[in-house]
Amino acid sequence: MESIANPLYFFSNLSLNPPSCSNVVRFIDVLEFFFVAHPLSGRKEGEEHKRVMYFHPKGEQLERQSEITGFAEAVVNFTENFLSTSHRDISEKLTESDDGFDFRTVTTQRTEHVYIRTEDDQFMLGVSISKQLSHVSDYPLFQPAIRSILSDAYKMFRMFFGTFSSFINFRTVPDDIPKFKERLDFFFSKYIPLLKVHKMPLLDHLGGVEFLRMSGPLYLNVVSLITELREEFPIIEKVMFLYQDKLLYYQLSKRDLPSLFRYLTHNLLPTTLAPELEHSGRNASKGRYLRGPTDLTTDVPLLGDESLSVVHLHSEQEAEFQDELVGYQMMVYRCLNATVCMFVRNSASFTNGDSDRRNSGESLNVSQSSSIRSSPPQNGVVSRRLLRNVDQFLETELAQVASKIGDEVGDEKLTDATDFHYIYFNPSSLSMTSSLSTSPSLSVAASGSASTSKVPLPPVDVNRLVCDTMSNFVSDTEEFGECFVKSSSDWWIVIKKVNSRLLVLILPPSSYTSSLADVQSKTATIVRSHFEAIFFS
């Protein structure tokens, strides 16, 4: 039995069902292998296999595991020979900004490999996708997307367990490697089988979050609710507000947003759906915590199954490039489809590195005694009393706001049907919306935001063409650009970049769009009618 405090408790069987919507592919269906390696650990002759920290599939022979990781390491070193000085500077900058990992890719006749290096190039993650399997699954291979998927996996691990290097610190505790392996195994053995990737790889590559579009006054309601909350409870440092599976408001580093959002919408929230449906009759507007203790009336310390999970987030919102990770206890409160996530700095963990050095002894004992636990147990700052008070505060306020949002969302639902596919992405807010994305189960069950497009899904060729056009003709550095592509199947692809905001339209064959001029005017119409508030043409 895993601890409820374990955030991964919610990587449960719930979403194991085959994808209900053909927008996505199970990653494991195209995956050949996945590994985490620590090259320094395998430096000694004959001990090369020691660099392998995690390997999927698990049954793979040790020899092949070290062959594959060794190959990856050699590729990194080999390509280093051709890096020009100017590029070295660039790659340094990339690692500084953290989100761009140093990467290598290898294409063979049968596979596509991507390797990324993290944490001062001490660690390497690698993945290989089978071309044949991806062909069978209609999944277009797009290297930048695979790269994003790989770094997202790393970031997700880091969010729950802290950095890799916090486990491997030879100066203090040489024996942390088994623990590290255990954690990796615990996390990735669940993460990978459950991971789904989009058949439109651009979505995985951009990695935005979906915002709920709402009217100004209502948004102000949300903002003032959060402001009051934070004034009342200054201990809460970071907040996220969601309605159904869409984001309304956040106060945390943009670097953490996608991982958190993904975890909440893909893993945590879907698990809550079933109980909510059961209890829909009575007490529907009563808010509750999704995590932590069920009984708030006592003042017993939060321990074991009742303790809150800890996530590692970037500490300061202003210092965007600061690498420091800080542990936060996460409270998730939900009422009428609205979810408030609150983060309280965990006193037991200082900065990531420090905490582990301090706690390593303790947590080692624990991990021996109670098989596996995600985060070092601690008497966090969050007590039943705090939870009780927050509950009292949110109970009425949140219910009011949530029902207002519910009314507005309900009204808009019908107007949304489109005769085209689209992806909209704003890199500065990370806002992304697309007719091709699927948030699993939640939106389908809640039916409000299910994909409303009545056009057929674009063929895999078109998806691939979108990706390639994007990477070849839409410059990352330019803020403006425009691109029209027609395929022989008469699908049109329109990519517009205005002020860095990106809009991709995929228009199915139609008699109204036979010439380039037609498509241009159609695009203008679509932008005016559907994206007016967020996109200028």
Place this chain on the structure above:
Amino acid sequence: MEVEVPGGSEAVGGTDTGSESSFKVSQVEIEDVEENLKNAEAIFEHLEQLPFQVFILSEFGKPIFVNNDRNEGEVVSLAALICAFVSRCQSWGDSLMTMTSQDNHIQFLHKSPLIFCVVSKYPEQLDQQLEVLFEQICSILSKSQLENVYKKKGDNYDLRKLLRGTDRLIDSSISSWRASPINLVDSSISAIPMNPSDREFLSTTMASSLGAAKLDGALFGIMIARRQIAAIVRFKKYVIHPRDLNILINLVSDTTLQTDSQNWVPICLPRFNDTGFFYAYISYPWCKTDQEDIPACLVLLSVKRDHFDGLKEVRQQIVTKLEGNAKFFTNFSQAVKTPNLYQISQIGSNSESLWSFLYLNHSSKQVCMSSSKIPLITRAERWIARCEMRRSSSLSTRHPHLRTLFVRGTRHCLFVWVTDLFSLYCIFGPFVTATIAFQVVEKLLKSLKSHEQRYFIINTTSF
């Protein structure tokens, strides 16, 4: 939409003719001021900026050719690594194709017994380029000889002994990549613009002289100038592949040959037959003669080793006949010395927004590229335009279903139109609208169609 296709749309298999366009020479020449490489650091930087670093090695790891100035030790260890990568993948029942890092692209090609590797800043068409190199080596040794040599001489044999002196052919093949949107050029050719009647006279003269000689085994006659084809004639229905023609063009552009008035060179044309050899009678009839220097080269191909004297006579006849027609000869030397490329102004009104174009006829594999005009004049400017074309042609290779592409950038617009019959790549100014671009393109196609005999070789004369 129905379009009349310039460049011989009726062509069936038989019109595989033409020439490679070296845009470098065919452009309005503007002196590029080469940067002064003042110190070692600058030279080092310059080396790193080489668009293509090529390594050719045997599959046993012995270096055969490199085109960069790395020291011997470094080359040996890199070659060993390349070899190890390739064989590791092979041991997995797979084969290695590419590696990338930030934006270096490394392409591998394993054609037993050789391994090719190129490192480039540009990802497009590297696989094709390595194929071309392989064929370039085959043209010297033939594929069957290549396969046998290691069997006979052992794994450690140094192939450089057999390839001695041919490095510059490989080098010039590589440097031609830089000059052109590669895939278009190496699988295609371009014709040197000529008056239709002059071209007619030239090919009938070549065909009749070859035919009259009745040399059994003499198959092709080709007049090459400035890496482009002036005329090509063939025996009956024999066809020469554009890739093979490009190997020939690469060979005759070698300046060491040009000092002599005639050469007899065995050459394997791998697309024609990768096990046997042609004998090429190569002459530069008007090279550095007293009166004038016409950079034209006559190549006569025979499969018989003993045709030298026969072909020498044929050549003499052709030259005499050509020189005998004064009107033709004046026109011809003019056309070769200062090629009259397609000027965009020929399209007529409204064409100012079009800056550059490249047209490829799919059935005849011939290209026509506009002459440079402002603002794409300097080497850097032309390079940008070529990169755009290279990228879009590579996109359309990867996506055969691509039909139209219009990209509006801040500096220029790109318009690509691909049909079953042709591909057209255009660079427009940044302010062009799609409608205007389309109008210009339609006019351009009409104009090319009406002048097609000048810019394309429509019929190949047989003998």
